[in-house]
Amino acid sequence: MTSTPTTREIFFMFLRLTMLAFGGAMGWVYNAFVVKRKWLTDREFAETLSLCQFLPGPNITNFAISVGMRFRGVRGALAAVIGLVGPPTILLIGVGAIYQRLTGIAAIRGALNGLSAAAAGLFVLLVINLLRTLIRSRPVVTVPVAAVSCAAVLSGLLSIPLALLALGPVSIAFAWFRRK
Amino acid sequence: MYAGHPLWPTLVALFARVSTLALISFGGVNTILPALHHQAVNEQHWMTDHDFVSLFALASVSPGPNFMVVTLIGYKAGGVLGALVATFALLAPTSLLVVAVVKVWDRFKTAHWRISIQDGLLPVTVGFVGAGAVLLVRAADNNIAGYLITAAVVVVGTATRWNPLWVFAASAVVGAFGLV
Numbered sequence: 001m002t003s004t005p006t007t008r009e010i011f012f013m014f015l016r017l018t019m020l021a022f023g024g025a026m027g028w029v030y031n032a033f034v035v036k037r038k039w040l041t042d043r044e045f046a047e048t049l050s051l052c053q054f055l056p057g058p059n060i061t062n063f064a065i066s067v068g069m070r071f072r073g074v075r076g077a078l079a080a081v082i083g084l085v086g087p088p089t090i091l092l093i094g095v096g097a098i099y100q101r102l103t104g105i106a107a108i109r110g111a112l113n114g115l116s117a118a119a120a121g122l123f124v125l126l127v128i129n130l131l132r133t134l135i136r137s138r139p140v141v142t143v144p145v146a147a148v149s150c151a152a153v154l155s156g157l158l159s160i161p162l163a164l165l166a167l168g169p170v171s172i173a174f175a176w177f178r179r180k
Numbered sequence: 181m182y183a184g185h186p187l188w189p190t191l192v193a194l195f196a197r198v199s200t201l202a203l204i205s206f207g208g209v210n211t212i213l214p215a216l217h218h219q220a221v222n223e224q225h226w227m228t229d230h231d232f233v234s235l236f237a238l239a240s241v242s243p244g245p246n247f248m249v250v251t252l253i254g255y256k257a258g259g260v261l262g263a264l265v266a267t268f269a270l271l272a273p274t275s276l277l278v279v280a281v282v283k284v285w286d287r288f289k290t291a292h293w294r295i296s297i298q299d300g301l302l303p304v305t306v307g308f309v310g311a312g313a314v315l316l317v318r319a320a321d322n323n324i325a326g327y328l329i330t331a332a333v334v335v336v337g338t339a340t341r342w343n344p345l346w347v348f349a350a351s352a353v354v355g356a357f358g359l360v
Binding site for chain 2: 126
């Protein structure tokens with residue numbers, strides 16, 4: 001049995017998510033929505049997630065919109081998105097406002113350099129995890145496609161929109177014929 | 181922002197560039213990071229390479245989803261209004277898409293073409309994330325200490341169950357002493 005949250009509950013759930021989930025938001029969401037609150041079944045969660053990953057845009061806001069809509073229509077969707085991005089937007093505007101002054105202080109500028117190196121590492125980690133996913137599923141095709149797309153963008157040969165247009169159809173065709 | 185220059189061309193450029201990229205961000209905002217970097221640093225000259233990676237780091241350690249680096253890019257380009265326009269441009273078009281698709285998702289969630297598109301786009305976009313990782317490492321790591329921090333995050337993330345936040349804290353301290 002699942003229950004339906006109110007608009008207010010939706011807002012506060014996404015507010016907590018945005019404030020508490022550092023990295024790996026989807027694991028947190030699964031635990032909160034399926035395991036603890038029982039607002040979604042396993043199957044509903046998986047189907048919603050597949051929609052969010054299929055469409056462009058941040059997966060987590062796509063998730064917020066689709067479950068908000070499912071529970072409480074447009075009001076629910078708005079409550080979810082505002083809970084998720086409203087407070088961080090205000091916070092980051094504050095960060096942006098003091099950024100110039102922060103970088104004027106040597107120790108803070110240095111700390112920021114250290115954080116930048118760490119944040120770059122987190123992004124490399126993400127690539128490693130994505131590559132593991134590719135290697136699990138027809139790596140003979142997927143790994144070379146990823147390498148070509150990476151090289152094309154890095155070298156400046158193709159912009160990201162053009163690379164999607166050039167490589168996307170080829171790669172989709174491979175996926176299409178393999179599954180037939 | 182410079183006093184005397186009208187702000188609206190910047191706001192229009194922010195909205196146009198960010199919303200276009202958002203609509204092709206299959207797999208999330210991480211996949212368009214190289215394009216955001218290209219626009220912000222090389223095309224529109226809103227910031228330096230170093231600013232870009234610093235803002236990325238600030239967004240990573242701030243509460244809220246990491247894609248909100250876009251909010252900081254907007255602030256750097258056009259102040260408070262820029263931050264709001266960039267955030268709106270990232271979320272509004274893709275949110276409308278979710279609202280439109282969520283009602284008909286049941287009809288094609290298992291369709292062959294739908295799954296082929298998703299499977300086919302994945303390796304292409306993994307290449308984009310890889311390019312983003314290279315750009316961030318290049319911008320963030322200026323010396324051996326930087327590379328060591330980046331490597332430490334990768335090792336901790338792949339080989340241990342520790343929270344990478346500890347490496348972030350340590351890297352900020354190392355950086356504050358002017359070593360990075």
